[in-house]
Amino acid sequence: MGYIGPRNSDQFKSMATQAITGNGSATSFSLNQAVANSSEIRFVVNNVVQKPDVDYTATGTTLGTGSNVLAGSDAAYVVFIGAAVGSQTPSTGSVDHTSISSSFNGMYLNLATVTSTVTVAASQNAFLAGPVNFTNTVTVEGTLTVI
Numbered sequence: 001m002g003y004i005g006p007r008n009s010d011q012f013k014s015m016a017t018q019a020i021t022g023n024g025s026a027t028s029f030s031l032n033q034a035v036a037n038s039s040e041i042r043f044v045v046n047n048v049v050q051k052p053d054v055d056y057t058a059t060g061t062t063l064g065t066g067s068n069v070l071a072g073s074d075a076a077y078v079v080f081i082g083a084a085v086g087s088q089t090p091s092t093g094s095v096d097h098t099s100i101s102s103s104f105n106g107m108y109l110n111l112a113t114v115t116s117t118v119t120v121a122a123s124q125n126a127f128l129a130g131p132v133n134f135t136n137t138v139t140v141e142g143t144l145t146v147i
Contacts (some may be wrong), residue, residue: 016080020063022070029063033080040082046075120144 018032020043035041037059038052050056057064063078070076113133120126124142 018078018080020070020076020078022072022074022076024071025069027065027067027069029065031058031061031063031078034061035059035080035082040080042079042081044077044079045070 016033020029031041035058038057041052041058041063043050043052043056043058043063052058055068056066112131113135115135117136117139118134119139120142122141125145126142127145127147129147
């Protein structure tokens with residue numbers, strides 16, 4: 001099966017870091033880079049790696065430590081790992097069979113009603129999981145398996 005995601009690279013990508021300084025009362029801190037979720041960073045306090053979504057939360061440019069307060073003497077920092085590994089989230093509905101590969105045939109959204117014209121070419125194998133209603137022309141020159 002083909003790879004879905006950003007192009008593979010053999011180049012080293014460094015991970016940005018940010019020092020976090022507590023004041024003895026704050027439980028929310030601003031991040032220098034926006035993140036999609038807590039797993040895109042590693043948060044370390046006094047050389048102890050914290051557990052995402054348990055010991056801290058992160059979204060956008062906000063780091064939250066819950067009820068854990070950082071003192072000014074605590075050595076805390078964030079490592080931004082999401083950008084280095086290429087974390088990406090496609091927008092809803094943006095991926096279909098044409099986005100995966102032009103040679104990938106037979107992947108269709110299982111709708112209760114298909115209103116478009118459907119053609120299974122002689123060189124194609126397709127399958128259908130029902131129930132489904134077609135309101136337009138269905139032409140099968142290749143193989144169509146109905147489940």
